[in-house]
Amino acid sequence: MTVSLNFWFDFASTYSYPAAMRIEQWARDRNVAVVWRPFLLGPIFADQGWRTSPFNVYPAKGRYMWRDLERICAAEGLPFVHPDPFPQHSLLAARVATALEGAARARFCLAVLAAEFGRGQSIDSEEFASGILREIGAPVETLARAGSLEVKAALKDSVEQARALGIFGAPSFTTEDGELFWGFDRLAAALDWARDRA
Amino acid sequence: MTVSLNFWFDFASTYSYPAAMRIEQWARDRNVAVVWRPFLLGPIFADQGWRTSPFNVYPAKGRYMWRDLERICAAEGLPFVHPDPFPQHSLLAARVATALEGAARARFCLAVLAAEFGRGQSIDSEEFASGILREIGAPVETLARAGSLEVKAALKDSVEQARALGIFGAPSFTTEDGELFWGFDRLAAALDWARDRA
Numbered sequence: 312m313t314v315s316l317n318f319w320f321d322f323a324s325t326y327s328y329p330a331a332m333r334i335e336q337w338a339r340d341r342n343v344a345v346v347w348r349p350f351l352l353g354p355i356f357a358d359q360g361w362r363t364s365p366f367n368v369y370p371a372k373g374r375y376m377w378r379d380l381e382r383i384c385a386a387e388g389l390p391f392v393h394p395d396p397f398p399q400h401s402l403l404a405a406r407v408a409t410a411l412e413g414a415a416r417a418r419f420c421l422a423v424l425a426a427e428f429g430r431g432q433s434i435d436s437e438e439f440a441s442g443i444l445r446e447i448g449a450p451v452e453t454l455a456r457a458g459s460l461e462v463k464a465a466l467k468d469s470v471e472q473a474r475a476l477g478i479f480g481a482p483s484f485t486t487e488d489g490e491l492f493w494g495f496d497r498l499a500a501a502l503d504w505a506r507d508r509a
Numbered sequence: 510m511t512v513s514l515n516f517w518f519d520f521a522s523t524y525s526y527p528a529a530m531r532i533e534q535w536a537r538d539r540n541v542a543v544v545w546r547p548f549l550l551g552p553i554f555a556d557q558g559w560r561t562s563p564f565n566v567y568p569a570k571g572r573y574m575w576r577d578l579e580r581i582c583a584a585e586g587l588p589f590v591h592p593d594p595f596p597q598h599s600l601l602a603a604r605v606a607t608a609l610e611g612a613a614r615a616r617f618c619l620a621v622l623a624a625e626f627g628r629g630q631s632i633d634s635e636e637f638a639s640g641i642l643r644e645i646g647a648p649v650e651t652l653a654r655a656g657s658l659e660v661k662a663a664l665k666d667s668v669e670q671a672r673a674l675g676i677f678g679a680p681s682f683t684t685e686d687g688e689l690f691w692g693f694d695r696l697a698a699a700l701d702w703a704r705d706r707a
Contacts, residue, residue, distance in 0.1 A: 358569075359567050369557050369677065371556075371675050371676075371677040372677050372678075374675060375675060375677065375689060375691055378688075378689070379690075379691070379695075382698070386698075477569050477572060477573060478569075479567065479569040479570050479573065480570075490576075491573060491576070492577075493573060493577070494694075496692075496694040496695075497577075497694075500580070500584075
């Protein structure tokens with residue numbers, strides 16, 4: 312039986328980009344399956360009293376994060392463009408991703424994050440979302456389904472699940488035995504944990 | 510000529526503990542010299558509107574940090590005891606460390622952090638500080654010098670230098686060419702950076 316790791320991310324989250332670009336390969340190396348769990352940081356940041364990204368709330372931390380991300384992307388050989396504006400509105404992409412399942416969801420999420428942080432594209436329009444759906448070969452009708460009450464409720468439920476798991480930022484990784492890991496810098500440790508306890 | 514890395518830490522800072530326990534060995538492996546820079550996070554956290562550790566301000570983040578630190582210490586084979594109360598008052602230890610130089614300062618800092626996080630000792634009494642000074646073979650008179658105007662001014666100056674470098678947390682590492690790295694999880698990258706640009 313394959314063990315799995317839940318990958319929790321927000322499409323506006325900076326460090327979710329390198330995590331998304333590396334997680335499938337690193338998981339395959341360890342025989343771990345990845346479950347892509349798009350959610351929204353907005354309601355969770357609001358619990359902490361923040362109305363925007365903490366990287367905007369705390370400028371010194373923000374300046375550091377951009378430089379750190381630049382170094383990480385250079386080390387990983389990933390293209391990197393600072394999204395403008397930051398943070399991007401991630402609600403539409405999160406709903407479309409929620410409307411997809413399995414490999415199609417993973418492909419959509421990866422393509423959105425690559426466009427946003429690798430090419431500096433804005434991710435909040437229906438044109439962008441339908442372009443990505445075409446790019447990955449998923450039905451463009453997914454866009455209509457993304458606006459359904461069912462999908463909206465499923466995304467809200469993901470946010471509640473994240474909160475209940477103690478998640479306060481992204482990317483976060485949760486294991487089947489209840490461990491939480493936060494940050495791209497914990498991705499390898501999270502995968503090792505999942506593998507070693509399989 | 511040996512290249513050096515500045516190691517900025519607060520004695521109350523949790524992730525400064527594994528950093529202190531590993532930095533000298535990892536630096537030797539790369540032929541990098543370590544400059545131990547004790548400072549105070551209090552005034553820097555106050556800039557961000559926090560009157561205590563962010564791990565107390567944001568409970569979900571705090572719960573995660575303790576578990577994460579526990580896992581890191583287990584992986585590194587380091588003993589770990591949750592200090593009570595947290596955060597510890599770090600002013601006296603920071604002044605004593607500032608009154609010392611070079612290898613004596615490094616030994617003092619390491620011994621304080623090992624006592625605090627490895628054995629759960631309180632670090633804010635003169636008895637504790639003089640015990641550590643004896644343990645490392647430094648003059649106990651250092652304690653009196655730690656209260657001098659000169660040492661107080663030097664520690665304030667360290668806080669200002671940290672702020673000017675963009676430091677917002679601890680441990681932080683700064684290189685001779687102006688790079689800032691934050692967190693125990695960036696220690697190896699900071700040392701690699703210093704070595705590669707020597």
